[in-house]
Each structure stands twice: as structure tokens, then as C-alpha cells.
Amino acid sequence: MPSIEKIENKARRSPGSLSFNDACALAEYYFGPPRKGSGSHVAIFKMGWQGDPRVNLQKGDGGKAKRYQVEQLLTAIDRKKGEAK
Numbered sequence: 001m002p003s004i005e006k007i008e009n010k011a012r013r014s015p016g017s018l019s020f021n022d023a024c025a026l027a028e029y030y031f032g033p034p035r036k037g038s039g040s041h042v043a044i045f046k047m048g049w050q051g052d053p054r055v056n057l058q059k060g061d062g063g064k065a066k067r068y069q070v071e072q073l074l075t076a077i078d079r080k081k082g083e084a085k
Contacts, residue, residue: 002022004025004026004029007022007025007026008026008074008077010022011023011026011070011073011074012074015067015070015071015074016064016067016070017064018064018065018070019063019064019065020041020057020058020059020060020063020064020065021063022065023057023065023069023070023073024043024057024065026073026077027043027045027055027057027073028045030076030077030080031045031046031047031048031055031076031080032045032046034057035054041058041059042056042057042058042059043056043057044056044057045057045073047076047080048080049079053076055069055072055073055076056069057069057070057073
């Protein structure tokens with residue numbers, strides 16, 4: 001399995017081509033295990049911020065994560081990294 005850094009770089013270069021499994025691995029690294037979704041094709045990750053925000057990841061065509069959801073995940077990761085400084 002590629003490192004988290006490699007997965008994150010791939011997501012930033014091409015969010016539409018990231019696999020669902022890689023997106024879930026990236027989200028789990030930064031935000032912990034997902035809340036149970038409604039099947040094996042859905043994962044919901046809780047952010048640690050006020051207002052109880054979440055990132056939902058769904059498996060799209062060809063086992064890829066949906067592009068807009070990968071972009072939301074990257075925004076949340078950037079926010080988390082910014083707060084850690």
C-alpha cells in the first residue's frame with residue numbers, strides 16, 4: 001500500500017482519479033475510523049470541529065471516490081494541518 005503522503009499527493013494532483021479505498025485510508029489517517037455507512041460503498045468521517053461537520057465518501061464509477069468529495073476531504077485536511085501549527 002502506498003504511503004499516506006503519496007496518496008495525498010495523488011489526490012491533490014488528480015482528485016477525480018483517486019480510488020475509494022485510498023480516499024478512505026487518507027480520511028482515516030487524519031480523522032480516525034469512519035462511522036458506519038449504509039453499506040460497503042459509503043464511509044462517513046467526523047471532523048473534530050464545532051458544528052459536527054462530516055466528510056462523506058462514496059464509491060463512484062470504477063471504484064473511484066467522487067471528485068467533489070475528495071476535494072472536500074482535502075479542504076478538511078488543510079484545515080486540520082493549519083490548526084496543528
